[in-house]
Amino acid sequence: MTDTGYSQPTPIQEKAIPVVLQGKDLLACAQTGTGKTAGFAIPLLQLLQADREAGIRNNGIQVLVLTPTRELAIQVEESFRVYGKYLQFSSMTIFGGVSAVPQVQALRKGIDILIATPGRLLDLAAQGEIRLDKLRYFVLDEADRMLDMGFVHDVRKVLKMLPAKRQSLFFSATMPAEIRQLADSILYKPQQVAVAPVSSTAETIDQVIFHVSKEEKRNLLLELLKDKSINPVLIFTRTKYGADKVAKFLKKTGITAAAIHGDKSQGQRQQALGQFKEGKLRVLVATDIAARGIDIDDLAWVINFEIPNVPETYVHRIGRTGRAGASGTAVSFCDQEERAYVKAIEKLTGVRIPVRQIELSATAV
Structure with a gap:
């Protein structure tokens, strides 16, 4: 894996890869940013290649990876392409929000590895464009996010299309009871692995909190963004309306x-994410669901404009920075009503978040 810059496996890769290669079902508790995609993509490519070398010819889709969002689907498919650079396996993504015509045309040519979101997969299957009866490997990625986004019913429909004899890999950042039940319905005598429990925050992330009134949050944000080194920055809000308001406010002040x-449509989301990665946008404002699967190298700043009311969500949010050993800063704005949320976060993580103060000179526009 020298082409990808890897010299040693991450903990999830070390635990998951041998299980996959042994042909066993896997139940893995791992967050985004732990290297979990390589933990299933590399061994699955190895298994496909071993079949080919043994003269076993398989027609039809061999691998299905189900993801909750288009962004994640694209990243997973990119990983398969990178890791399988010297192998001759075809892969593609299918997702909603765009024309199905190019996707159908590519499917008709034949595909080995399919990465899909549930809705579009079911649509194309209903049209007879997708058959999964020859499938050998099934991966459900970010199962808890599937639950959050209301996709579990669709996932169960997809499961009915799969052959009973298959190897299934199940990844989730958290394991609430509903996710356990879903896992039980998918997996057969699975090996369980877990890394980076959701309560842990990376030591490389410098966390800081500002106590501020709800009305002064925008002023505080402007004050911080006067520092041009805070770039790029991912800002979190609890609601879609809040995300739009913050982005609109920043654009008014001349900040991209x-x-x-x-x-937002899939096209709008992908465009914004692309511009952010390319440095054309200084700030990306996101809700928790939209931000899941965002994988941006060298993202040094995360700002919680609003504190999440679920403490595990805070860990996911700030985990967007400080990845792969890099340093990062997570800043949180806490108003009076949110103080209880901060206490819950500190109880979960076992870390007291340092409080800082700042003189506000900016005036909100």
């Missing part, structure tokens, strides 16, 4: 910003 959330 965009919002991504569930009400």
Whole structure:
């Protein structure tokens, strides 16, 4: 894996890869940013290649990876392409929000590895464009996010299309009871692995909190963004409406910003994310669901404009920075009503978040 810059496996890769290669079902508790995609993509490519070398010819889709969002689907498919650079396996993504015509044309040519979101997969299957009866490997990625986004019913429909004899890999950042039940319905005698429990925050992330009134949050944000080194920055809000408001406010002040959330079309979300990665946007404002799967190298700043009311969500949010050993800063704005949320976060993580103060000189526009 020298082409990808890897010299040693991450903990999830070390635990998951041998299980996959042994042909066993896997139940893995791992967050985004732990290297989990390589933890299933590399061994699955190895298994496909071993079949080919043994003269076993398989027609039809061999691998299905189900993801909750288009962004994640694209990243997973990119990983398969990178890791399988010297192998001759075809892969593609299918997702909603765009024309199905190019996707159908590519499917008709034949595909080995399919990465899909549930809705579009079911649509194309209903049209007879997708058959999964020859499938050998099934991966459900970010199962808890599937639950959050209301996709579990669709996932169960997809499961009915799969052959009973298959190897299934199940990844989730958290394991609430509903996710356990879903896992039980998918997996057969799975090996369980877990890394980076959701309560842990990376030591490389410098966390800081500002106590501020709700009305002064925008002033505080402007004050911080006067520092040009705070670039690029990912800002979190609890609601779609809040994300739009913050992005609109920043654009009024001359700061390049965009919002991504569930009400934006897939095209709008992908465009904003692309511009952010390319450095054309200084600020990306996101809700938690939209931000899941955002994988941006060298993202040094995360700002919680609003504190999440679920403490595990805070860990996910700030985990967007400080990745792969890099340093990062997570800043949180806490108003009076949110103080209880901060206490819950500190109880979960076992870390007291340092409080800082700042003189506000900016005036909100």
